[in-house]
Amino acid sequence: MKDKKIANNIRTLRFQNGEMTQAELAEKVGVTRQTINALEAAKYSPSLELAFKIAHVFGVGLEEVFQYQD
Amino acid sequence: MKDKKIANNIRTLRFQNGEMTQAELAEKVGVTRQTINALEAAKYSPSLELAFKIAHVFGVGLEEVFQYQD
DNA sequence: TTTCTATGTAACATATTTTTTACATCACGT
DNA sequence: ACGTGATGTAAAAAATATGTTACATAGAAA
Numbered sequence: 001m002k003d004k005k006i007a008n009n010i011r012t013l014r015f016q017n018g019e020m021t022q023a024e025l026a027e028k029v030g031v032t033r034q035t036i037n038a039l040e041a042a043k044y045s046p047s048l049e050l051a052f053k054i055a056h057v058f059g060v061g062l063e064e065v066f067q068y069q070d
Numbered sequence: 071m072k073d074k075k076i077a078n079n080i081r082t083l084r085f086q087n088g089e090m091t092q093a094e095l096a097e098k099v100g101v102t103r104q105t106i107n108a109l110e111a112a113k114y115s116p117s118l119e120l121a122f123k124i125a126h127v128f129g130v131g132l133e134e135v136f137q138y139q140d
Numbered sequence: 141t142t143t144c145t146a147t148g149t150a151a152c153a154t155a156t157t158t159t160t161t162a163c164a165t166c167a168c169g170t
Numbered sequence: 171a172c173g174t175g176a177t178g179t180a181a182a183a184a185a186t187a188t189g190t191t192a193c194a195t196a197g198a199a200a
Contacts (some may be wrong), residue, residue, distance in 0.1 A: 017192085021145085022147070034148090037147070037148065038188085045117065045187090047115065049075075066118060073164095091176060104158085104178095107177070113170080114156070117157065141191105141200100143199085144199080145199105147197105149191100150196085152186100155186100156188090162179100162181095164179080165177080169197080170174105170189070
């Protein structure tokens with residue numbers, strides 16, 4: 001999957017959920033702070049599992065967090 | 071993301087969409103036939119991008135193809 | 141200013157996903 | 171029987187995601 005055309009609202013959702021920090025979100029989904037940071041910076045897109053976990057933490061559907069533009 | 075608890079309906083959706091073969095689906099989403107085969111066999115879960123592409127081919131939402139059981 | 145917290149970033153290591161190549165079986169049509 | 175298309179499978183390599191460690195900056199608060 002060469003081209004990375006997946007956008008996400010992680011940053012926005014973090015602030016909509018009680019000023020959650022990158023570290024807090026990371027801890028809740030079981031990855032490191034750097035991974036969350038890289039995702040917000042869109043350096044790469046997460047695994048499907050991680051995407052599901054993040055959406056779950058925010059209590060929304062996966063497609064409300066990640067959007068694919070084709 | 072150690073634990074693989076993502077189920078999918080790829081096989082069912084292939085047959086609901088005009089008897090699409092694994093090779094045809096693979097070609098449409100830009101991966102090899104073996105990758106589709108491995109996904110149907112749930113050997114691993116796909117990247118988020120591949121998941122989006124597959125859902126798009128079937129014209130459904132991502133969560134109608136892949137389900138995360140936590 | 142000093143301290144603390146959140147964040148950005150980079151190099152290297154490990155894990156996971158995907159490709160490539162190859163061979164096997166099964167069903168179907170001829 | 172033979173050829174063909176669809177599928178299952180496997181090993182090794184390539185690509186990508188994630189972890190670890192470490193250092194940097196910016197802002198807030200004291």
